[in-house]
Amino acid sequence: MISKAKVGSEELNSSFEKLLMVAAGNSGVRVRMEGAVITDWKDIPMELLLRIVSLVDDRTAIVASGVCCGWRDAICFGLTQLSLSWCKKNMNNLVLSLAPKFTRLQTLILRQENPQLEDNAVEAIANFCHDIQELDLSKSFKLSDHSLYALARGCPNITKLNISGCTSFSDGALEYLTNFCQKLKILNLCGCVKAATDRALQAIGRNCKRLQSLNLGWCDNVGDIGVMSLAYGCPDLKCLDLCGCVRITDKCLHLRSLDLYYCRNITDRAMYSLAHSRVNNKPSLWQSMKGRYDEEGLRSLNISQCTALTPSAVQTLCDTFPALHTCSGRHTLVMSGCLSLTSVHCACAVQAHRTLNTIPHTAH
Numbered sequence: 393m394i395s396k397a398k399v400g401s402e403e404l405n406s407s408f409e410k411l412l413m414v415a416a417g418n419s420g421v422r423v424r425m426e427g428a429v430i431t432d433w434k435d436i437p438m439e440l441l442l443r444i445v446s447l448v449d450d451r452t453a454i455v456a457s458g459v460c461c462g463w464r465d466a467i468c469f470g471l472t473q474l475s476l477s478w479c480k481k482n483m484n485n486l487v488l489s490l491a492p493k494f495t496r497l498q499t500l501i502l503r504q505e506n507p508q509l510e511d512n513a514v515e516a517i518a519n520f521c522h523d524i525q526e527l528d529l530s531k532s533f534k535l536s537d538h539s540l541y542a543l544a545r546g547c548p549n550i551t552k553l554n555i556s557g558c559t560s561f562s563d564g565a566l567e568y569l570t571n572f573c574q575k576l577k578i579l580n581l582c583g584c585v586k587a588a589t590d591r592a593l594q595a596i597g598r599n600c601k602r603l604q605s606l607n608l609g610w611c612d613n614v615g616d617i618g619v620m621s622l623a624y625g626c627p628d629l630k631c632l633d634l635c636g637c638v639r640i641t642d643k644c645l646h647l648r649s650l651d652l653y654y655c656r657n658i659t660d661r662a663m664y665s666l667a668h669s670r671v672n673n674k675p676s677l678w679q680s681m682k683g684r685y686d687e688e689g690l691r692s693l694n695i696s697q698c699t700a701l702t703p704s705a706v707q708t709l710c711d712t713f714p715a716l717h718t719c720s721g722r723h724t725l726v727m728s729g730c731l732s733l734t735s736v737h738c739a740c741a742v743q744a745h746r747t748l749n750t751i752p753h754t755a756h
Contacts, residue, residue, distance in 0.1 A: 438462070442470040450475050457493065468493045472523075475501035483508040491516035499526040503554075507533040514539035518546025526552040530580070533557065537565035544572040551575050556582035556607065563587050567595035576600045582609035582633070593618030597625025604628050609651070610636040635694070649692040658698045660705035666690065667712040691715040697729040706736045714739060 436444075445453045445467055453474075457467040474490075474497055476483055483504065491513075500517065502509060509532045517524065524547045529535065535558055543550065550573045555561065566587040570576070579596070581588045588611035596603065603626040608614050614637045622629060631649040634640050640655045642662035652658055670689060690713040695701060706727070710716050716725040717738045727733045 438466045441466055445471065449478075451478060454490065464493065469496055472496055473499040475503075477501055477503045479508075480506070481508065484510050484513045487513040488516050491520045495520050496523060497521045498523050500524060501526075501528045502532070503528050504531050507531060510534050511536055511538040511542070515542040518542035522546060523549060525549055528554040529558060530554045531557040533559060536560050537562050540565040540569045544569045548572050549575060551602075552578040554580040555584060555587075556580045556609075558584055559586065561587040563589040563592040566592040570595045570599040574599050575602060577602050577628075578605045579603065580607040581611060582607045583611070585611055585613060589613045590615050590618035590621070594621040594625075597621035597623075600626060602628055605631040607633040608635075608637055609633050612636065612638055615639040616641055647690060650690065651694040652698055653694050654697045655695075656697065656699055658695070659700045660702055663701060663705035663709045667709045670712045689713045689715060692724045694726040695730065695733075696726050699730060699732070701730060701733065703733055703735045706733055710736055710738055 441456075441463065445456060448456075453467060453471060457464045457471075471494055474494060476486060479486055483502065487502065487509065500521065509529065511534075514529070514535060515538065517527075519542075527543070527547070527550055529539070532539075532555070537560075540555075540561055543553075553573070553576060561584055563586065566581075566584075570592075576596075579600075588608050590613070593608075593614065594617070596606070598621070603622075606622065606626075606629065614634070616639070619634070619640060622632070630647055632647055633651040634655055635651045635653040637655060638657065640652070641657045642659055642665065652662075690709075693709075693713075693716055695706070706725075710718070710725060717723060717740065718725050718727075718736060719738055719740050722738075725736075725738065727736065
């Protein structure tokens with residue numbers, strides 16, 4: 393585990409050998425640059441160092457940053473992406489030690505199997521890493537609202553945020569975050585039962601106009617008011633996961649991907665509304681643009697366990713959106729658990745059935 397302590401010479405030499413092997417293409421020869429043979433880590437020019445570091449794993453890059461002041465400055469300045477998901481313990485201390493150095497980070501992955509991160513680590517990120525655009529804090533059960541407040545103040549350029557499984561966040565803190573982080577395009581709130589409420593979704597719809605993808609899986613405090621706020625406030629929203637949101641009823645959204653698994657209050661009205669929105673939004677020259685428009689419509693729908701739906705409504709939706717398939721090998725329309733929908737088929741499945749029936753049988 394890497395800490396604030398000085399890295400040992402053996403570990404540095406080992407890391408240096410790894411760097412040279414990468415630079416030499418693992419051929420085992422010494423690296424040459426402008427006629428000079430590099431035989432020691434002090435010989436590596438900064439340009440080559442940055443090139444090599446971009447090819448090695450993140451753990452080796454961190455070790456390399458401890459070689460000397462020159463390497464530290466070069467790596468800390470040039471490194472824009474970092475993942476610490478390999479760190480199984482003491483991740484919090486590692487983030488505290490790295491955040492003041494790696495100030496140019498744009499992507500930071502801190503996904504954990506066991507909760508390690510605490511608020512002070514996220515606050516350090518917010519204080520030093522102002523260029524962060526993509527941040528993964530999933531399964532950080534120890535984090536509180538203080539982390540979201542810190543990110544709001546220090547990282548306004550976030551476009552992709554994953555806080556799935558962070559069950560301690562409140563809807564007030566999430567609302568505060570959206571007031572400052574208005575560039576959000578991808579947001580994962582799966583399992584954030586306290587944070588994902590209608591109040592928070594209204595704030596997202598009001599502030600995050602660029603949002604394209606939102607995961608609200610198993611957030612059972614989400615209701616129709618929140619979903620409608622997203623529909624009207626986020627015109628670019630293409631992917632919405634409402635898996636397990638049992639309070640959702642019939643609402644219409646212009647999406648490419650929609651997950652309504654176990655939303656048992658969804659009825660035929662929602663299916664007809666989706667189909668109707670498709671018809672109303674067809675361009676005037678739809679026939680000439682048919683191929684292009686088909687690509688822009690609903691392409692993936694999961695209505696598994698939505699037992700209130702009837703075959704006629706779902707078939708209408710399937711006929712309206714050609715990209716929804718029930719045929720073998722594609723299955724972009726998922727209906728498992730809906731025994732009443734076995735008669736629903738996409739156009740290519742129907743065509744295949746007709747072709748099979750028209751094949752002449754050879755007399756025996």
